[in-house]
Amino acid sequence: MARHIQTAFTKPSTTVPFKTDGPKHIPGNRNAGERTPGREPLTRILSSSSRYSQNRTAKDKVCKEFFSDRPLESNGAPEDEWEECDEYPFASTKEGGAYDHPEYGKNNFSVQAVLGRHNSIAGSDLGVFFGRYRVLNGNKFWVAVR
Template sequence: MCVPPVENASALTNPAPGGVTFPDLRQAKAIPGGSPQSPLSRVKYSPQVDANRGFARKTCELEFGAEELSPKDKECDEFPFASTEQGAAYAKPEHNFSVQVLSKEQNQGYGAVVTAWYSNNRMLRQDKFYMRLK
């Protein structure tokens, strides 16, 4: 099956414009982190990371229902990562992030990969980077 490229793939993420937590249909999403022109920057300050995770979780609960996250094997995944200055709690403009309910194993596994990547590449606080997935 051939899928045509999507001009703004972030528009297809949750929270979706016009949805429960993002009622504004006039504001397009442009999630940072996909190019050198729109990089992410690492934070290492625990309260900011905690705020990003908390905001993402609350958004997941509102978007997907609290019961979706109630099994102990489920977690809320977010992008930009909670470990970035552009995370959910600090997104500019507001709602310029993505959340999805994943298995705890998947979410924590990828979190470990990101943490190792930070360490292996000596990523310090406020260092800029972007993600290019193939």
């Protein structure tokens, strides 16, 4: 997942969904320069919110369009090869896949097919981060990738 986020930060135009109405501005990058679009913080939302569901729907739509041929149980792939779609910014943020930025518009997010077991671990790690650092609904935070 860190590799996916790093690509989203450093080469956003190479990520899906593609953006046709201007450059892609992916927020939440702690290492981005001050006063740049990438430095905008992420805002935590709860999984019970409608925005969370909308973010998941946006991710699933991109996943189906670009990664429909990924290894799955339904196409006979071995379980250790099953892939899920990872999204950044996370579905648990206001800036996730359904977000329509007032200045930069839509599609300022990235989706990548990754091994399902890795995606599950990363999701658990994000939950631990939220708990350990008490990132509550509405709190702002950034992501740093080294």
